[in-house]
Amino acid sequence: MIAQEITSTTTPTRTAALDSLMVQPEAAVSDAPLYTPEAAGVLLALLLLSPKEPKEPRDK
Numbered sequence: 001m002i003a004q005e006i007t008s009t010t011t012p013t014r015t016a017a018l019d020s021l022m023v024q025p026e027a028a029v030s031d032a033p034l035y036t037p038e039a040a041g042v043l044l045a046l047l048l049l050s051p052k053e054p055k056e057p058r059d060k
Contacts, residue, residue: 010018
């Protein structure tokens with residue numbers, strides 16, 4: 001078995017750049033929908049603009 005000696009030719013700057021590329025961003029804890037107050041106004045407008053329920057015909 002032949003032993004090989006490997007010498008490192010990297011600089012601390014290159015090592016830091018490589019480390020920054022390898023770091024993965026943190027995952028979000030929750031993807032739950034967030035409360036938005038303007039959505040309440042949209043829902044209220046849709047409720048007011050929705051068509052009324054049809055009435056049952058009267059027997060004559």
